[in-house]
Amino acid sequence: MDIDRTGLADFLRTCREALQPEDVGLPRGQRRRTSGLRREEVAALSHMSADYYARLERRRGPQPSEGMVAAIAQGLHLSLDQRDHLSRLAGHHPPARGAESQHVGPGILRILDRLDDTPAEVVTELGETLRQTRMGIALLGDASVRTGPGRSLGHRWFTDPGSRSLYHPDDHGYLSRVWASGLREVIALRGPRSRAAALAEDLLARSEEFRQVWATHEVGVRPRPVKRFVHPEVGLLELQCQTLSDPQQSHSLLVYTAVPGSESHEKLQLLSVVSAP
Known part of the structure; x- marks a missing residue:
């Protein structure tokens, strides 16, 4: 499967902007202007560098590995359907569901x-x-x-x-x-x-x-x-x-x-x- 860079970037941005800090256990702060989470916050939740994540939203950088996709899906608190969609956009087959899955709902x-x-x-x-x-x-x-x-x-x-x-x-x-x-x-x-x-x-x-x-x-x-x-x-x-x-x-x-x-x-x-x- 080939990566859909535009679709991946748009989907990541939409999911990020739909989340609020309190949705993921982060403090909101008094001077917050960003709609939803910041890129660096998603990167931290996904255990990757802010630069790496930002390049994905900008349609650049290497194809993310299955492990990276799984980490982003968890960081963005995606549902199973959203996780599977993210995997396909990144050019991978969706991972297993059910008892074999490591993805926390x-x-x-x-x-x-x-x-x-x-x-x-x-x-x-x-x-x-x-x-x-x-x-x-x-x-x-x-x-x-x-x-x-x-x-x-x-x-x-x-x-x-x-x-x-x-x-x-x-x-x-x-x-x-x-x-x-x-x-x-x-x-x-x-x-x-x-x-x-x-x-x-x-x-x-x-x-x-x-x-x-x-x-x-x-x-x-x-x-x-x-x-x-x-x-x-x-x-x-x-x-x-x-x-x-x-x-x-x-x-x-x-x-x-x-x-x-x-x-x-x-x-x-x-x-x-x-x-x-």
């Missing part, structure tokens, strides 16, 4: 953008974190540095003992059952050639504990509503986890909150201070 993103002072993350059905709030990073660590199968918390749980240190030791056995049960259910849903099945095969080859838990054929083991974390800076945190699901993308928004006035609530406030940029 705009509705989930709008909520996440308003939760910067609350630990929250968007995860796939395999436990891969796609987006985090600032406090989500402070609580759970920066997911952007993880690659390969290790992007899945379930995979890290059975292959990297250090990944368990954030969770209360008394919960480790139950959480192992949760991960194995959930993975078995996803495989039944997605099939024996799915990424979930490949993840299970890898774990069977690498973890004796996983082999033992897997052999029980448990299903329906659900996470407890209160999660206990042992954070290296603030200690024990007892947090309730609320979940908002996007069935179209098989993604979940996890929001971690503490009971107001509790010791965990005070520790979350302290964590917010010590992790402030």
